[in-house]
Amino acid sequence: MTNSDPLQQALKQYFGYETFRAGQREIIEANMAGRDTLAIMPTGGGKSICFQLPALLKTGVTIVVSPLIALMQDQVTALKENGIGATFLNSTLTGRESNQRSQAILNGAIKLVYVAPERLFAEQFLGFLNIIKGKMGIAGFAVDEAHCVSEWGHDFRPEYRQLSRIRQIYPDVPVIGLTATATERVRADISQQLELKQPYVHVASFNRSNLYYEVVPKQGNEQTYTNLLHEVKRLQGSGIVYCLSRKRVDEISDRLRQDGIEAIAYHAGLGAKEREENQTRWIRDDVQVMVATVAFGMGINKPDVRFVIHYDLPKNIEGYYQESGRAGRDGEDSHCTLFLGYQDLETIKYLIAQKVDPHTNEPLEAEQRIAQQQLRQVVDYAEGTACRRTILLRYFGESFQGDCNNCDNCLTPKPMEDWTVETQKFLSCIARAKERFGSGHIIDILRGSLNKKVLQYNHENLSTHGIGKDRSLDEWRQLARSLVHQGLLSQTTDGYGILKLNDRSWEVMRNQRNVLLPIERDATPATVSDRPKISDEIGDRPIDINILFERLRLLRKNLADEQAVPPYVIFSNATLNQMAEQQPTTHHDFAKLSGVGTKKLEQYADSFISIILEHHQQYPPAEITQSTKVQKEPVSSSKLSKASTQRETLVMYENGLSVDEIARDRHLKTATIWTHLVQLVESGYAINCDRLVTPERQSVIYGALEAIGGDGLRNLFDHLREEYTYDEIKIIRAIWQNEKEPL
Ligand code: ADP
Ligand code: ZN
Numbered sequence: 001m002t003n004s005d006p007l008q009q010a011l012k013q014y015f016g017y018e019t020f021r022a023g024q025r026e027i028i029e030a031n032m033a034g035r036d037t038l039a040i041m042p043t044g045g046g047k048s049i050c051f052q053l054p055a056l057l058k059t060g061v062t063i064v065v066s067p068l069i070a071l072m073q074d075q076v077t078a079l080k081e082n083g084i085g086a087t088f089l090n091s092t093l094t095g096r097e098s099n100q101r102s103q104a105i106l107n108g109a110i111k112l113v114y115v116a117p118e119r120l121f122a123e124q125f126l127g128f129l130n131i132i133k134g135k136m137g138i139a140g141f142a143v144d145e146a147h148c149v150s151e152w153g154h155d156f157r158p159e160y161r162q163l164s165r166i167r168q169i170y171p172d173v174p175v176i177g178l179t180a181t182a183t184e185r186v187r188a189d190i191s192q193q194l195e196l197k198q199p200y201v202h203v204a205s206f207n208r209s210n211l212y213y214e215v216v217p218k219q220g221n222e223q224t225y226t227n228l229l230h231e232v233k234r235l236q237g238s239g240i241v242y243c244l245s246r247k248r249v250d251e252i253s254d255r256l257r258q259d260g261i262e263a264i265a266y267h268a269g270l271g272a273k274e275r276e277e278n279q280t281r282w283i284r285d286d287v288q289v290m291v292a293t294v295a296f297g298m299g300i301n302k303p304d305v306r307f308v309i310h311y312d313l314p315k316n317i318e319g320y321y322q323e324s325g326r327a328g329r330d331g332e333d334s335h336c337t338l339f340l341g342y343q344d345l346e347t348i349k350y351l352i353a354q355k356v357d358p359h360t361n362e363p364l365e366a367e368q369r370i371a372q373q374q375l376r377q378v379v380d381y382a383e384g385t386a387c388r389r390t391i392l393l394r395y396f397g398e399s400f401q402g403d404c405n406n407c408d409n410c411l412t413p414k415p416m417e418d419w420t421v422e423t424q425k426f427l428s429c430i431a432r433a434k435e436r437f438g439s440g441h442i443i444d445i446l447r448g449s450l451n452k453k454v455l456q457y458n459h460e461n462l463s464t465h466g467i468g469k470d471r472s473l474d475e476w477r478q479l480a481r482s483l484v485h486q487g488l489l490s491q492t493t494d495g496y497g498i499l500k501l502n503d504r505s506w507e508v509m510r511n512q513r514n515v516l517l518p519i520e521r522d523a524t525p526a527t528v529s530d531r532p533k534i535s536d537e538i539g540d541r542p543i544d545i546n547i548l549f550e551r552l553r554l555l556r557k558n559l560a561d562e563q564a565v566p567p568y569v570i571f572s573n574a575t576l577n578q579m580a581e582q583q584p585t586t587h588h589d590f591a592k593l594s595g596v597g598t599k600k601l602e603q604y605a606d607s608f609i610s611i612i613l614e615h616h617q618q619y620p621p622a623e624i625t626q627s628t629k630v631q632k633e634p635v636s637s638s639k640l641s642k643a644s645t646q647r648e649t650l651v652m653y654e655n656g657l658s659v660d661e662i663a664r665d666r667h668l669k670t671a672t673i674w675t676h677l678v679q680l681v682e683s684g685y686a687i688n689c690d691r692l693v694t695p696e697r698q699s700v701i702y703g704a705l706e707a708i709g710g711d712g713l714r715n716l717f718d719h720l721r722e723e724y725t726y727d728e729i730k731i732i733r734a735i736w737q738n739e740k741e742p743l
Pocket of ligand 2: 387404405406409411
């Protein structure tokens with residue numbers, strides 16, 4: 001690789017990446033030039049490199065302020081894997097450890113020092129900083145999660161307030177602030193609080209184009225759970241399921257486990273130790289799904305989260321954006337699903353109504369009003385029929401042109417129906433009942449009910465009684481909700497939910513306004529499976545590449561466990577995928593993979609290459625290109641699904657599962673699994689059959705094949721005196737035939 005650009009060269013050398021992501025280069029250049037900088041990028045935008053690369057290239061030590069111990073540890077671990085001298089100093093260390101680390105810093109072995117803000121201003125540390133300054137110099141300060149300085153943000157930390165002191169003590173050392181905060185107010189606050197001097201400000205788009213957004217209506221507890229289970233199975237990979245309450249977290253994680261999903265729970269009701277253990281198990285890929293309250297997630301850097309499902313309604317859009325944004329930091333396709341249930345809506349409304357001043361017990365009206373408005377925005381998002389991305393980004397002041405092609409509304413637009421006439425019936429019924437009732441009673445009248453309440457008020461005599469029998473209860477309810485959300489009808493907030501007509505209601509009644517209603521798609525599993533699958537491309541690549549990927553992944557997991565680090569610290573999934581596809585067998589080629597820098601090449605190339613070489617004995621590289629070619633031709637969908645079900649069997653078999661285990665796991669008959677394996681051998685895959693048929697039995701079957709040939713299965717069965725099953729005979733016959741006439 002010839003590359004004359006020193007920044008890009010350094011990026012490859014230290015981090016293994018070929019090119020900068022949007023904004024990174026400009027931020028780095030500003031920082032290198034000694035300018036203050038404010039980097040605002042969404043989660044996964046690649047903020048870390050913006051201060052880490054300059055830290056490596058400049059003389060002196062860079063001090064990184066970070067609010068969470070977990071975050072510091074994570075980044076330091078990742079840096080060390082890349083062979084970069086980094087360390088952290090915080091309250092978890094013993095005095096001796098602290099001393100050792102301080103010594104290492106003064107020896108010049110460390111380029112990045114992570115500290116908590118309270119530590120930074122301890123007298124002792126300030127003294128130490130001065131020594132660093134004199135001895136090697138301070139290259140810069142980086143303030144990570146910089147929104148913590150702002151009271152307007154969701155994460156205010158009073159310790160961050162002191163950070164402007166850095167400016168006073170070291171006026172000439174450049175400061176870079178980094179955050180994923182999306183709101184304007186907080187951004188302005190950061191600049192001011194950190195006293196940045198004419199900073200270079202980079203605001204990236206907050207569009208996360210690799211995230212697929214969708215909303216699924218809840219359909220009763222059982223069906224909703226079934227939909228969740230289906231989603232988790234379908235999406236695969238690491239994921240988070242957010243629930244509103246601890247009780248629900250426990251319930252859902254239990255049920256998922258009973259249904260064979262490796263799920264674990266996290267909420268404030270668990271002890272600190274258990275929380276940490278559960279978090280670590282999830283981060284290290286020992287379990288697949290984290291079921292949690294929103295207490296979980298801050299400071300989680302796991303890049304390969306493939307889905308975030310909100311089982312219950314989030315409380316506001318900002319929260320939803322941040323929580324769902326924990327998916328897909330690595331830039332790979334990921335899913336964000338929100339289950340919309342009106343029951344949850346009532347629960348949250350109830351919780352909001354409980355907000356009282358702890359001293360006076362008076363309702364906190366302003367807070368309640370804000371919370372209600374925020375909730376309303378969530379509902380608007382969830383019920384909205386426009387591009388989800390447009391709705392989300394508009395909330396953060398960013399205009400997006402729509403048609404993202406990666407949300408449910410863009411991919412399968414909800415059909416709209418004209419409900420003006422029904423609305424007129426509904427509204428006039430409210431008028432006739434003198435605007436004194438909630439939607440339940442109005443619907444009863446429309447549907448011609450003669451229940452006690454209807455009779456009590458003589459509402460069976462209203463002209464609107466029974467004029468709405470042609471619509472179901474659910475349809476009327478949906479209409480009522482939608483009218484309120486669209487502002488075509490008002491509703492009292494005193495807890496009774498009495499419906500009141502407003503100006504816009506009258507416009508509808510006077511035929512001055514039409515009412516359109518989205519028709520809900522139901523989310524039965526059948527339609528769920530129509531939705532895009534993650535990583536289609538990967539799913540449809542040749543099976544031998546998938547097998548190699550699984551093998552490489554296993555090696556990665558073992559290496560990670562040996563070092564007690566998360567697997568993604570060794571290599572990202574993106575790197576592993578590239579490795580499985582390109583199958584490098586030399587250091588030269590291995591170094592070309594994205595994510596392989598100098599240190600990782602040296603440390604890991606040999607182990608991974610040896611797996612690739614082993615794999616080549618079974619699947620020689622020449623065949624790979626051939627099978628890739630075959631796959632590239634258009635295949636009918638039935639063929640594809642057949643291939644993919646066989647592939648799943650093969651991958652499981654290659655991972656050491658027995659036929660019975662595979663059948664149980666996949667809810668298939670053992671006979672089907674055998675058929676898959678036989679067909680795979682027939683189409684040329686080299687499967688090691690020793691686990692299926694013992695070598696001794698194999699040689700007897702071979703003998704029979706040599707003696708009477710492979711044409712009549714029944715003949716073979718008889719020849720072997722019925723002591724061998726048809727499955728055994730079929731698979732050995734397939735191998736024997738391949739050997740005779742290689743494909
Ligand atoms: P943020 O802090 O903005 O959420 P990170 O700094 O953790 O994002 O980066 C997210 C992921 O993207 C990490 O896995 C990181 O290694 C990767 N990454 C960052 N910059 C690049 C790049 N230029 N090319 C490829 N991957 C990158
Ligand atoms: Zn869209």
